[in-house]
Amino acid sequence: MVRIERIFDVMDCPDDRKLRLATFLLEGSAYDWLRSVQSKYVDPSVITWGKFKDDFNEHFYPHSYKTDKQNEFWRLVQTSTVVEYQKKFLELSKYAAALVADEVDKCRKFEYGLREEIRSVVTASGYENLSKLVEAALRVEKSLSERHGGQQQMRSGIGSSSQTWARGSMTRPRRRDRRGGRLGVSNSRSHLLLTTMSFRQTFLDP
Structure with a gap:
């Protein structure tokens, strides 16, 4: 109905012609409904444009529909x-x-x-x-x-740099002391050998 009334406004159509034009423009169930309404009148020409609009809206747009x-x-x-x-x-x-x-x-x-x-x-x-x-x-x-997009790019760059630094730290070889052992890590075998020799010298050798 809104589309039809827009067409009538552009055409500057008078009310006495709108109903006839609407009969031509309506399609499907709307056209079938109009024909059923007209069939109830001995002289369908007595139906005014205002009456037609009221009946049309009441049928296709009931009060409950409008309230919703x-x-x-x-x-x-x-x-x-x-x-x-x-x-x-x-x-x-x-x-x-x-x-x-x-x-x-x-x-x-x-x-x-x-x-x-x-x-x-x-x-x-x-x-x-x-x-x-x-x-x-x-x-x-x-x-x-745009602001959110820039912040996401910044966070993505920081995260990538952190991951790169972490991978580098994990793969970096540890420094070794002069005897070939790793700094901060005791050489268990050397310690055991020295302890055994000291024990033999003190208690077993004459």
Whole structure:
């Protein structure tokens, strides 16, 4: 229905012709529904464009459906990119037109759903135009993304250097003393031999 009304606006179509054109533009189940409605009237020409729109919305968008969409709109928060959030925001806002009647209300609701790290920056400017608010949020998102990317590269470089240093330390040969033994490590065999010789000289030799 929104698409059809946009076409009528471009064509500057008068109300007395809209119903006939809608009959041509509707497809599938919507067209079948219109034909069933017209069949209930002896003279279908008495159906006005306003009556048709009311019946159409009541049939395809019942009150319970609108209520669910309104609740979804109020719970909406950014879970991915600003672009995706904006797309969902505009899609659902038409079901809550009375609740975000003006541009300022839309801006405050849009701000509220932004991720905290973006909202904390753009809220201070007090935007009253949704397009400008979205543009500012996109700039902040890009800046944060570039900053996070730089930090990850820095951490990756530090980690690589640490691993290289550790591997070098593990493979570096140990220094040896003058007798060929490793510094800091006792030569068990030499120590045992010297102890045995000293014992023999003291207790066994005459």
